[in-house]
Amino acid sequence: MKKVVLLAALVALPTFAAQKVDGFYxxxxxxxxxxxxxxxxxxxTNGATSTETDGASFKLIGGYQFNKIAAIEAQYTKYGTANTKLSNTKALTMDSESLIVAANLGYTFDNGLRPYGVIGAGIVSWDVRNAGSTAYLNNKSSNTFAVRAGLGLEYAPAMFDGWAVRAGYEVDAFAADVEDSLTKKTTEHTLGMGSFYIGSTYKF
Structure with a gap:
């Protein structure tokens, strides 16, 4: 009888290990x-413009997962350069980076899959410059309050021993004002910097 109980306990161990999801990562x-x-x-520019981006986005991630559902996560993101074009010529360039604290809410299944969403807030630091010979604006740098939202899927089976891989899309939305030099009228715009990314984390 004792052997049967011991065998049952050993069989249950992998399931128990898969359930331990809390910890820093x-x-x-x-x-x-x-x-x-x-x-x-x-x-x-007072003209019809288009946008494009150059370069990858890079992310540093740190957080704490409380249970199968909830985690809190801080993330630093360095975005690639955003370009504004007027008549197929670069008029403006913008470089930006963000520091965001967000709730990461989802559900960790026994097989290690975890679909999740993030919602949070923080600061976006952005720098806009003239890209061509025309001075459309005085080069401007600003630290602006931002709101983040995103969706993703993480995979962290027990056999990964604390490692996880994820793929997701996240966007930071923030306000930028433009004042007309003639009318002095200010127009507010909501800019969005986003990234579809893949990443890896390690949980202690």
């Missing part, structure tokens, strides 16, 4: 860069 990620300017370029 750190990681990193890399992805593309997306940019939505909400008419910011048009307000600055």
């Amino acid at each position: 750190i990681g990193a990620g890399i992805g593309d860069t997306s940019y939505a300017d909400d008419g910011f370029g048009k307000s600055v």
